[in-house]
Amino acid sequence: MMRFMQWLHRWVSLILVVQVLLWLVSGLFFSFMGHHAMSGHQYKTGAVSERLNQAEVAIDFTEMHDRFPSAHSIKLVNVSGKGQYQVTLAEQRLFIDANTGQPWETDTTLATELALSSYDGPGQLKRVSAVSGSDEVKGWQGAGFRVDMADDLNTRIYVDAASARVVEHRNTPWAIADWAFRLHFMDYSGGRSFNHLLIWTAGLLALWFSLSGLLLLGRNVAKGDFNPRRNRTWLEYFQQQQQPVASDCGGGGTCGLCKVNLRGDDLPVATAAERALLRPDELADGVRLSCQHKVSTAYDVAPLQQSVRSVTLRLERRRQLTPTMTELTFVSSVALEYAAGQFMQFQIPHSNDVITRYYSMANRPDGKQLVFTVRRIDAPGDGIPPGVGSNYLCGLGVGAEIEALGPFGDFLLTEANDRTQLFIGGGAGVAPLRSLMQTELASEQPRRCVFFYGARNVRELCYRESFEMTAGLSYTPVLSEAEEGDEWDGAVGYVHDVALQWLAEEDLNRVDVYVCGPPAMLKATLTGLAELGVPRNRIRFDDFGI
Amino acid sequence: MQNTRVSRWRVWHRWLSLIFGLQMVIWAISGAYMVFFDLDYIHGDHLVRDIRESLPREGKVASLDKVLARYPDAQSMALETRWLNDRLRKVYSIDTTSGQLLIDAESLAVIDISERDIRALANRYYAQSQSSIESVTYLTDNPPAEISPRLLPVWQVNYDDFGNTSLYLSDTTGELLVKRHTFWRGFDIFWMLHIMDYDERVDIETWWLKAFIIGTFILLITGTVLLVYTVRFKTKPAGGPQ
Numbered sequence: 093m094m095r096f097m098q099w100l101h102r103w104v105s106l107i108l109v110v111q112v113l114l115w116l117v118s119g120l121f122f123s124f125m126g127h128h129a130m131s132g133h134q135y136k137t138g139a140v141s142e143r144l145n146q147a148e149v150a151i152d153f154t155e156m157h158d159r160f161p162s163a164h165s166i167k168l169v170n171v172s173g174k175g176q177y178q179v180t181l182a183e184q185r186l187f188i189d190a191n192t193g194q195p196w197e198t199d200t201t202l203a204t205e206l207a208l209s210s211y212d213g214p215g216q217l218k219r220v221s222a223v224s225g226s227d228e229v230k231g232w233q234g235a236g237f238r239v240d241m242a243d244d245l246n247t248r249i250y251v252d253a254a255s256a257r258v259v260e261h262r263n264t265p266w267a268i269a270d271w272a273f274r275l276h277f278m279d280y281s282g283g284r285s286f287n288h289l290l291i292w293t294a295g296l297l298a299l300w301f302s303l304s305g306l307l308l309l310g311r312n313v314a315k316g317d318f319n320p321r322r323n324r325t326w327l328e329y330f331q332q333q334q335q336p337v338a339s340d341c342g343g344g345g346t347c348g349l350c351k352v353n354l355r356g357d358d359l360p361v362a363t364a365a366e367r368a369l370l371r372p373d374e375l376a377d378g379v380r381l382s383c384q385h386k387v388s389t390a391y392d393v394a395p396l397q398q399s400v401r402s403v404t405l406r407l408e409r410r411r412q413l414t415p416t417m418t419e420l421t422f423v424s425s426v427a428l429e430y431a432a433g434q435f436m437q438f439q440i441p442h443s444n445d446v447i448t449r450y451y452s453m454a455n456r457p458d459g460k461q462l463v464f465t466v467r468r469i470d471a472p473g474d475g476i477p478p479g480v481g482s483n484y485l486c487g488l489g490v491g492a493e494i495e496a497l498g499p500f501g502d503f504l505l506t507e508a509n510d511r512t513q514l515f516i517g518g519g520a521g522v523a524p525l526r527s528l529m530q531t532e533l534a535s536e537q538p539r540r541c542v543f544f545y546g547a548r549n550v551r552e553l554c555y556r557e558s559f560e561m562t563a564g565l566s567y568t569p570v571l572s573e574a575e576e577g578d579e580w581d582g583a584v585g586y587v588h589d590v591a592l593q594w595l596a597e598e599d600l601n602r603v604d605v606y607v608c609g610p611p612a613m614l615k616a617t618l619t620g621l622a623e624l625g626v627p628r629n630r631i632r633f634d635d636f637g638i
Numbered sequence: 639m640q641n642t643r644v645s646r647w648r649v650w651h652r653w654l655s656l657i658f659g660l661q662m663v664i665w666a667i668s669g670a671y672m673v674f675f676d677l678d679y680i681h682g683d684h685l686v687r688d689i690r691e692s693l694p695r696e697g698k699v700a701s702l703d704k705v706l707a708r709y710p711d712a713q714s715m716a717l718e719t720r721w722l723n724d725r726l727r728k729v730y731s732i733d734t735t736s737g738q739l740l741i742d743a744e745s746l747a748v749i750d751i752s753e754r755d756i757r758a759l760a761n762r763y764y765a766q767s768q769s770s771i772e773s774v775t776y777l778t779d780n781p782p783a784e785i786s787p788r789l790l791p792v793w794q795v796n797y798d799d800f801g802n803t804s805l806y807l808s809d810t811t812g813e814l815l816v817k818r819h820t821f822w823r824g825f826d827i828f829w830m831l832h833i834m835d836y837d838e839r840v841d842i843e844t845w846w847l848k849a850f851i852i853g854t855f856i857l858l859i860t861g862t863v864l865l866v867y868t869v870r871f872k873t874k875p876a877g878g879p880q
Contacts, residue, residue: 105865112858115665121850126843141713143735145706152702153717157693164690166717168702178716180690287676295666295673302659302666309655317652331645341867342644 093310095364098346101304108297113276118276125269132266135213135247139258142170143636148532149175150191159193160186171196171256172205178255187255197255200237207239207249210258215243226250228262228270230283305613326352326382326393336436337400338448338500343383345369349500354378356391400498403428405462407492413554414464414547418486419454422462428498430457432505432531433524433606433634436464436498440484448480452501452608452634454523456530465554467520503634505532506604511630513539516591516617518609522554524634525608533564542566544594546587546613568594588617592624601624607633644867651860655763658853661834668828680825683816687765691719700742708746711735717743720789720812721762722755731811740811751812753793759812760795760805769799776809784818784826 105112128134133371139301147170156166160179167178168190175190198206219240225233236259241247245263252259277286278294311400312318324581327350330337338349345365354360355378370379382393384404399443405422413419435452455463468486469479489493503524505513515533517525522545529541541564547553549571559567570587574580583590587609595603605626607617614633621631646668655662678684693863697803699717706712711734712713720729728743740749753774760771778791785792785806792815797803801819808815826839 102865109858109862109865113855116851116855120848120855122843123842123851127840143710143711144702144712144715149702154699154701157699157717161695162692164692165718166693167714167717167718169714182692213810285677286673291673295670298666299670302663305655306663307658309652309659312652313656318656328645339644342646342648342864344648346863389822471796 093364094308095345095368097304097307098344100300101308104297104301104304104533108301111294112298114275118272121269121272122276124533125265129265130269130272132247132260132262134245134263134265135211135215135241135243137210137212139210142173144168144170145177146170147173147175151177151193152345152583153174156188170329172202175257185255196254196256198237198251198256202256203251203253204236204239206256206258207237207251210261211247211249212249213241213243213245215241215247218242223250226262227282228267229260232259235513251313319437323386323388326385326387329387337382338497339383341383345381345384348381350382351379352382353504354380354385354391354396355394358390360385360388392430400500401426401428402495402497405496407488407490407494408461410488412491414552416552417465417467417554418515419554420464420466420485420488422464422494424460424462427459428462430499432457432527433448433503434499434501435495435524435634436462436496437500438481438485439495439497441485442480442483447480449485450500451485452503452524452527453486453499455525456534465520465523465526501634503606503608503632504528506632509604510539510602512598512603513541514591514603515541515543515597516588516605516609517543518587518613521608521610521613521634523608525606526555528606529565536540538564540564540566544568544570544587544591546572546609547572548573549575550580586613586616588613588620590619591617595621595624595626598625603630605631611635644864647860647863647867651857653866654853654857654860658846658850658857661850662854662857664831668832671828672825674700674834675821675825682801682803682819682822685765685801685817685819685872686763686805689721689759689762691726693717693719693728693868694726699728700730700744700746705730705732705741705746709734709739709741720749720750721759722749722812724758738810746795751809755812756793756795759807759814760793763805763807763814764797764803766797766799766803769803772796772798784823785816789815 098244122130134495149168153166153168156179157163160166160181162181164180164182167180173554176196177190179188180188186326188194196492200220200222202582204217208217217239219370221238221240222235223238224235227506229250232250232252234254236250239249239251241249241266244389245265247261247263250259260526269617274280274282277284278287278291296599323330324332325343327343328338337352339347341347348369351370360379360380362370366375366381366384369381379393392437404425406425407420408423409421411419411421432522433452435450438449438451439446440449451464451466453462454465455461464485466482466485468483505528515525515529525543529543532538532541543559543565545559545567547569553569556569559565568583568590570585570590571578571580572582572584572586574584603626605621606615614635618631618633622628658788662748705715709732713733713735715730717728717730719726729749730741730743730746732739732741740751741747742749749822753776757771773796775794775796776791781787781790781792782794784804789806789807793807793809795805797805797806801821804818806815806817807813830836830839833839833842834847837846
């Protein structure tokens with residue numbers, strides 16, 4: 093439930109963040125402006141209408157009553173010394189000159205006079221122009237006049253010709269506020285409506301978003317996270333003690349990296365986050381996430397892998413394997429015990445900050461020497477930055493040093509058995525597979541190793557010769573985008589298709605499968621393996637993540 | 639070198655949400671209310687109908703000169719109908735420098751609208767058929783918070799219906815001035831919560847409103863940073879078995 097809330101909170105926020113920002117910015121604008129400044133009526137004065145006995149009127153009420161027998165009401169007003177009848181019929185309203193009996197007419201002079209009498213600002217008359225409605229006055233389409241005043245707010249006054257009515261005052265603050273209303277109400281037609289589908293959707297999302305946040309906040313309060321004298325979590329404790337524990341989410345229970353091993357009789361019950369991120373056998377073994385439990389003396393705690401440590405790596409050699417892949421050989425400051433298939437967390441300096449990136453070792457565990465294959469991520473397009481981690485690492489000079497933490501990961505060889513070891517890899521996924529294969533083939537009784545490796549073209553086939561020369565390894569390279577000059581007579585297509593085709597002829601109960609590669613390839617391979625009926629517990633994979 | 643930056647952002651996000659997050663919940667709930675209930679419904683347009691009718695032929699109408707001779711202060715005047723004493727009468731509604739007047743269109747005598755007339759007029763305006771008037775009150779001072787004091791004196795007609803409708807009619811002309819019902823009253827409360835003016839419900843320029851908007855902005859920044867770390871830089875999870 094809480095994990096669902098966390099998921100909901102994060103993904104809804106991703107969609108909603110821009111609109112929330114717009115709501116805040118426009119809301120702040122409204123608050124600084126105030127009602128009056130946004131109304132456009134800074135220089136508008138209530139018109140003082142003259143008395144009716146000052147107006148010229150030639151036609152009497154009785155005559156109008158006879159002329160419009162179905163009228164709902166007949167009203168007489170004084171427009172600048174002349175009588176005007178306003179006749180309300182069932183469907184429309186007529187404006188009649190009380191002297192001629194003809195429809196009312198407003199000329200430029202009258203419009204100007206009316207506009208000026210509704211204005212009490214400092215400006216002089218600047219310009220009068222005939223208009224037909226205005227974008228600035230929603231719902232007014234009639235013929236009329238726009239009277240511009242030369243003042244600090246650029247006031248313009250709209251007068252309707254048919255009725256001689258001052259329709260609206262508009263000015264620059266009003267126009268800015270109008271845009272703020274568009275943003276706040278999400279009504280870009282200018283109608284200032286806040287009852288429409290777009291804002292219903294946003295409102296619903298905002299409701300989910302804030303209520304899920306409230307629930308999460310309630311959980312934090314209940315857990316005592318706001319108590320300054322609270323017990324810290326193990327993760328906070330380790331971080332303060334400068335002990336190496338990996339964490340990407342900072343204690344949110346979403347990355348699953350801060351594993352620790354608990355030893356004792358009275359272990360805390362696994363939380364929902366742990367049940368989602370850890371395997372049942374790990375939970376049974378006492379593995380927990382250090383961010384989920386408070387420091388306690390009821391049991392012993394140890395980082396999951398005693399060998400995890402913070403090390404300084406010095407670049408010893410750099411070799412270009414393919415146009416996009418670089419092999420980096422580092423020497424560790426201290427000997428690092430790791431198993432084939434594991435990875436290190438690199439601390440990459442990036443604009444005054446440090447970001448973390450993960451790379452698997454590509455060689456058989458060998459004390460101080462660590463080999464990585466890094467695929468350089470170029471900028472996908474103009475304005476989009478290239479891969480920060482890969483470009484930093486590929487740009488390191490020989491002798492340069494970098495901090496790393498590890499080893500981590502459980503993409504490991506299976507326990508001794510006599511099954512065929514099938515490796516399926518693509519692109520930079522070669523690194524952990526190479527480490528696993530080297531280790532397996534160097535063991536006392538190597539099992540049968542079969543390796544399918546996918547690349548775009550011949551130039552991207554890294555370590556090709558060395559794989560081909562390796563005794564005991566059946567190596568099948570597969571090209572997905574073989575080029576004209578490749579002179580390729582090997583397998584083509586997707587590596588998982590070729591590998592699965594081969595696997596279909598094998599005894600499925602006599603293979604262990606290891607998969608590592610780009611997300612799409614990994615997903616397709618896992619789907620194919622499941623369809624083929626390979627038991628889930630015979631498959632191991634390593635996910636690049638994003 | 640430890641990766642504790644994300645933890646710090648998370649702590650800030652939590653503390654800020656404790657103060658500003660709660661107001662954000664209030665903004666979301668009050669905003670959703672205002673968005674989801676149609677403004678015409680809030681205004682109570684469904685509660686009333688148009689009661690204007692054509693001016694009846696019968697009955698004389700006094701001439702303009704006669705009216706102006708009797709009421710020289712008139713600024714505008716309208717010949718219209720009014721349902722009074724169980725029949726449709728022709729009346730002049732006059733705006734003068736000293737206020738509004740309703741006079742008989744023939745005799746020009748000022749019409750004094752009785753409570754009985756108000757009941758009849760209210761029922762003609764009222765569009766829901768099943769309900770009846772619960773009470774009628776003539777308000778001269780201490781107006782309820784839901785109407786502007788400028789409307790006083792005014793007739794308040796309360797209906798015994800789903801929305802506890804109140805119609806407010808002018809004591810001089812008998813015209814419907816405003817209408818209120820439960821959902822309008824709810825809207826008013828949510829509006830108050832939205833702009834954080836708990837007193838008059840009009841001031842959108844209070845310092846605390848600005849402070850909360852800016853605080854929420856900072857909360858948004860911390861949330862966005864967490865979002866970038868938790869959504870984009872997905873880790874290399876310990877995939878492997880099972």
